[in-house]
Amino acid sequence: MVITDSDGGAKDMVIDGKTGLVSPKNDAEKLAANIEKVILNENLRNDLAENAFKRLENMAANDNFHTWAKILFKN
Numbered sequence: 001m002v003i004t005d006s007d008g009g010a011k012d013m014v015i016d017g018k019t020g021l022v023s024p025k026n027d028a029e030k031l032a033a034n035i036e037k038v039i040l041n042e043n044l045r046n047d048l049a050e051n052a053f054k055r056l057e058n059m060a061a062n063d064n065f066h067t068w069a070k071i072l073f074k075n
Helices: 028-040 042-062 064-073
Strands: 002-004 021-023
Touching (some): 002 028, 028 042
Parallel strands (some): 002 021
16 A cells, blocks of 8 residues: 555544555645655555554454444444
């Protein structure tokens, strides 16, 4: 994933250089360069995807969503 450095949302999910690439806000050239880097570098693309998938698995294993749902909605 290639994103811009913004508050919340995707920035909370991406670890720059590990699960994706983060570009500075309002820097279209850096964003384009990061997109090009991911397109052209298969090893980087595969590493980012693998790390992101592992992170997602760890997050799902913690099952925080269901825990919060039970607390908030008292199901």
